[in-house]
Amino acid sequence: MSTRVGPEGPVPTLAFVESPVQLLNTLEWAHHRPPEALTVVVLPPADPMTRGQLRRMAELARDAGHRVRWEEARGGTGPLRTVRGLAPLLRGAPRVVVGDPFSRYVHLLLTLTRAPELVVVDDGTATMEFVGQLAAGERLVRWHRHGGRPGPRDLAFAPVTATARRRLLPGPGRTVEVFSALPLAAVPEGVRTTANEFGWTRSRFGPPRLSEGADLVGTSLVETGVVDPVRYAAAVRSLARAHGATRYFAHRRERPEKLHALAAATGLEIRRPDLPLELIARRGPIGRTVLSFPSTVVHTLPLALAGTGARVAVCDIDPEWLTAGASPRARGFLAGVTDTAREVHRLRSVCAG
Incomplete structure (x- = not known):
């Protein structure tokens, strides 16, 4: 029209x-x-x-x-x-x-x-x-x-x-x-x-310089009452140790006190991006491996970072991490997010634990 x-x-x-x-x-x-x-x-x-x-x-x-x-x-x-x-x-x-x-x-x-x-x-x-x-x-x-x-x-x-x-x-x-x-x-x-396909993002930013090691992407699942905060902190600590992650890109809704506790417990450098992560990743530097829990970025970062050599890996949410108040729909929805990302983008799976 x-x-x-x-x-x-x-x-x-x-x-x-x-x-x-x-x-x-x-x-x-x-x-x-x-x-x-x-x-x-x-x-x-x-x-x-x-x-x-x-x-x-x-x-x-x-x-x-x-x-x-x-x-x-x-x-x-x-x-x-x-x-x-x-x-x-x-x-x-x-x-x-x-x-x-x-x-x-x-x-x-x-x-x-x-x-x-x-x-x-x-x-x-x-x-x-x-x-x-x-x-x-x-x-x-x-x-x-x-x-x-x-x-x-x-x-x-x-x-x-x-x-x-x-x-x-x-x-x-x-x-x-x-x-x-x-x-x-x-x-x-x-x-x-x-x-x-993130054509504007790829034309406007990058390609990024890739840093050694891994970066970890935060999630607001604790803030929305879906994931237990203690379980989440343990998962972040385990992933950082297993994959040599040095930076944690916080979701904009994550609470400062939670982020301070994560930094103290893991030694991760906490980054609070001033733009959506797709743009931050294209500007770089970004880790050769980007670790994420189920979230939008497991679908969008592979598109934004296409051709750069950076790889996105996804960590499932263990059902035991869910809070008693989590929606009955939560488990299936989160699994669907990661399953479709693995199918469409051939993402590698990683485990926390």
């Missing part, structure tokens, strides 16, 4: 992002297409690490020629003010790109648009769960909360979520695309899928 033209020129595509990874994948989507007017609307959370990475990614988006609109959309009158300000743009946009189809904020914004094209870009491994739930007609709920009862806020927001879910399916005069680096087993009928 051609770009819509209004009285003041081309009407921009709107992209709504809440995390650095979503913004990175929006840039990858734009790079994959013919040049067009794109306005990226950043809806930052309160977390300072996420906000910092979003600001750095926003600079890269501007450097790539896109307009960036930063909206303080949370707390107080923020949501109402933001929705009122975005409504005219939403009504005129020829296409809308979203990074988090589970977000209540995105659900609310989707009720205001009649864009003939909707695009979902990766928000990590959650994309796999989203597509599966959409295909099965299930309620949209993040995998680590799967199986829990809807809370009062979920029930109050249910009509909005139901409308948004309908918008995320193809219909008369509306196409839906999923732009993803992940293997998607079940895709709803009529939804178009496009492979994200």
Whole structure:
């Protein structure tokens, strides 16, 4: 579909992002297409690490020629003010790109648009769960909360979520695309899928210098209540010792006290990246071996590092590491992340213990 033209020129595509990874994948989507007017609307959370990475990614988006609109959309009158300000743009946009189809904020914004094209870009491994739930007609709920009862806020927001879910399916005069680096087993009928091969990342950064030894990628599975913190620390210590890892790239949601404890127990140098790891790895230096627990990077780093000589290895989550409060879906979902990465990217498996 051609770009819509209004009285003041081309009407921009709107992209709504809440995390650095979503913004990175929006840039990858734009790079994959013919040049067009794109306005990226950043809806930052309160977390300072996420906000910092979003600001750095926003600079890269501007450097790539896109307009960036930063909206303080949370707390107080923020949501109402933001929705009122975005409504005219939403009504005129020829296409809308979203990074988090589970977000209540995105659900609310989707009720205001009649864009003939909707695009979902990766928000990590959650994309796999989203597509599966959409295909099965299930309620949209993040995998680590799967199986829990809807809370009062979920029930109050249910009509909005139901409308948004309908918008995320193809219909008369509306196409839906999923732009993803992940293997998607079940895709709803009529939804178009496009492979994200990280062409923008590889053209913009690197190739990196490879350092000897291994680097270890952190995960926020402890923070989300899925993995026991003591078990996690023991696994990190075991992997570092067995593979000669010297650096630990922290997930932006990992708590400082947890990272201090890991550094003291393992001797690892803790790095808190200011950009998504795919970009950090391409800038280098990066270890010849990159060790990771189940996470998005076991699918994205092999693409970002293609042709560099760096290898990604994956460590499964032992079921004994899971907390008593972990979702019943957690074990199968995490195993699926690593199994598909081994199948698609031929990743080596490593064990902690």
